[in-house]
Amino acid sequence: MTSSSPSENDLPDYVPVPEAAFGPALNEQGYFVGRVERNLFWVTDGTYQSAFLATPDGVVLFDAPPTIGHNLRRAVDEVAAAEGIGNTVTHLVYSHHHADHAGAANLFGDDIVRIGHTETRRLLLRDNDATRPAPEVTFEDRYTLQVGGERVELAYHGPNHSPDNIYLHFPDHDALMLIDVVNAGWVPIYNLNLSEDVPGYIGAPDQAMDYPWKHFIGGHLGRLGTRDDLVLHQQYIADIVDSAHAALASVDPTPYFSKYGANAWAGVGGYLDAVTAEAAAPVIAKYTGVLAAADVPAFTTSTTFSILQSIRLDLGTGSQVHP
Ligand SMILES: [Zn+2]
Numbered sequence: 658m659t660s661s662s663p664s665e666n667d668l669p670d671y672v673p674v675p676e677a678a679f680g681p682a683l684n685e686q687g688y689f690v691g692r693v694e695r696n697l698f699w700v701t702d703g704t705y706q707s708a709f710l711a712t713p714d715g716v717v718l719f720d721a722p723p724t725i726g727h728n729l730r731r732a733v734d735e736v737a738a739a740e741g742i743g744n745t746v747t748h749l750v751y752s753h754h755h756a757d758h759a760g761a762a763n764l765f766g767d768d769i770v771r772i773g774h775t776e777t778r779r780l781l782l783r784d785n786d787a788t789r790p791a792p793e794v795t796f797e798d799r800y801t802l803q804v805g806g807e808r809v810e811l812a813y814h815g816p817n818h819s820p821d822n823i824y825l826h827f828p829d830h831d832a833l834m835l836i837d838v839v840n841a842g843w844v845p846i847y848n849l850n851l852s853e854d855v856p857g858y859i860g861a862p863d864q865a866m867d868y869p870w871k872h873f874i875g876g877h878l879g880r881l882g883t884r885d886d887l888v889l890h891q892q893y894i895a896d897i898v899d900s901a902h903a904a905l906a907s908v909d910p911t912p913y914f915s916k917y918g919a920n921a922w923a924g925v926g927g928y929l930d931a932v933t934a935e936a937a938a939p940v941i942a943k944y945t946g947v948l949a950a951a952d953v954p955a956f957t958t959s960t961t962f963s964i965l966q967s968i969r970l971d972l973g974t975g976s977q978v979h980p
Contacts, residue, residue: 671950671952671953672945672946672952674949674950675842675946675947675948675949677842678841678842678843678878678880678948678949679842679879679880680701680703680878680879680880680881681879681880683701683702683703686728686731687702687703687728688700688701688702688725688728688731688732689701689703689879690732690735690736693708693827693830693832693872693874693881694827694830694831694832694871694872695829695830696710696711696712696740696807696830697709697710697827697830697832698710698711698732698736699874699881700725700728700729700732701725701878701879701880702722702724702725702728703878703879704724704877704878704879705722705724705725705757705758705876705877706720706722706874706875706876706877706878707719707720707721707722707725707729707758708720708834708874709729709732709733709736709746710804710805710807710809710827711733711736711737711740711742712742712804712805712806712807713742713743713805713806714747714804714805714806715743715745715746715747715748715804715805716733716737716743716744716745716746716747716748717746717747717748717749717750717802717804717807717809718733718746718748718749718750718765719749719750719752719825719834719874720750720751720752720758720759720836720876721749721758721759721760721761721762721764721765722757722758722759722760722761722876723756723757723760723761723788724757725761726761726764727761727764729761729764730764733746746765746769747769747770747804748769748770748771748772748802748804749762749765749769749770749771749772750771750772750773750802750809750811750825751771751772751773751774751777751781751789751792752822752823752825752834752835752836752837752876753774753777753818753819753821753822753823753836753837754773754776754777754780754781754784754789754819754821755819755837756784756786756788756789758836758837758876759781759788759789760786760788760789761788762788762789762790763787763788763789763790767790770793770794771790771791771792771793771794772792772794772795772796772800772802772811773791773792773794773795773821773823774795774796774797774811774813774821774823775795775796775797776813776820776821777791777792777795777821777823778791778792778795780820780821796811796813797813798812798813799811799812799813800812807829808827808828808829809825809826809827810825810826810827810828811823811824811825811826812824812826814861814864815854815857816853816854816857817838817852817854817857817858817860817861818836818837818838818849818850818851818852818853818854818857818858818861819837819852819853820853820854822835822836822837822838822861824864824865824868825874826868826870827870828869830872831869831870831871831872832870832871832872832873832874833865833868833870833872833873833874834873834874834875834876835861835865835873835874835875835876836874836875836876836877837850837851837852837875837876837877838850838852838858838861838862838865838875839862839865839873839875839882839886839887839890840875840877840878840890841873841875841878841880841881841882841883841886842878842880842882842886842948842949843877843878843948843949843950844893844944844948844949844950844951844953844956844957844960845890845956845960846956847955847956847959847960848959848960848962848963849894849960849963849964852963855963855964855966855967855971856967856971856972859894859898859964859967862887862890862891862894863891865887866884866887870884871883871884873886873887889947889948890948893940893944893948893951894964896939896940896943896944897936897937897940897957897960897961897964898964898968900936900937900939900940900961901932901936901961901964901965901968902968902974903936904932904933904935904936904965905932905936905965905968905974905975907935908928908931908932908935910924910928913925913927913928913931914928929962929965932965933958933961933962933965934958936961936965937954937957937958937961940957940961941954941957941958944957
């Protein structure tokens, strides 16, 4: 314990997580595996999600989060036994290159077909992490994966959360997998789920809604999502965008720049912090108790900051050309 560690009593309280944000109970080993539809299954440890297709010709795994880790093997074994099929994982599809969704990929050996976007391959070769071998089968725009009579449509629609994040559509299972964009029932964590391309992230749920599906596998927390979850997420983000524009128009930068004078960065910091706080406050109030963790201040506030910067830098709003 360092002197800066607070006691539990000093930590803030938050409103209870809405019951609807939770998913099914985990088993003794700390995971839940459930049927999405037919032979498509999903696995969660309550925080991360993975999925797999159990076909007579082999198991196709979609992502391998290290927090689920060896429980992926247990979940596949459990389902294979119940379905009376083999438990060999023959294919692994990467949704994107991030270690928190891919860092258990090496648990399934080298004798499998790994599939991912060309940018995922490039980034994994760059990262050179033995737990995430680069995919050998890659694609640019679209790839139809066919195994054991099943079909998965992989598509790239540009950067969003990461430069390489893909859409995984299961047309014969009424399901869509899109990782790290919408957390069903919960707000995004810091900075729009730590997203690199803000306009791409904001537009991704629209792109997802263009597909026909009923079940959404978003990669996080303990339950599957619905189309209503995506609509609610879009409202939350749209409210932040509206609130950010309003705060940019209403907060007067003059006091910050006149007080700090030659310390230009102090003026910028004070002003942008004030705009961010003004923009985030009504959104936090509106969604507290609606989306879980909306009242964890760092999340809605940092997401608002990211959107504000995108409004300035991507959209060019508020830019003034020196006369
Ligand atoms: Zn990610």
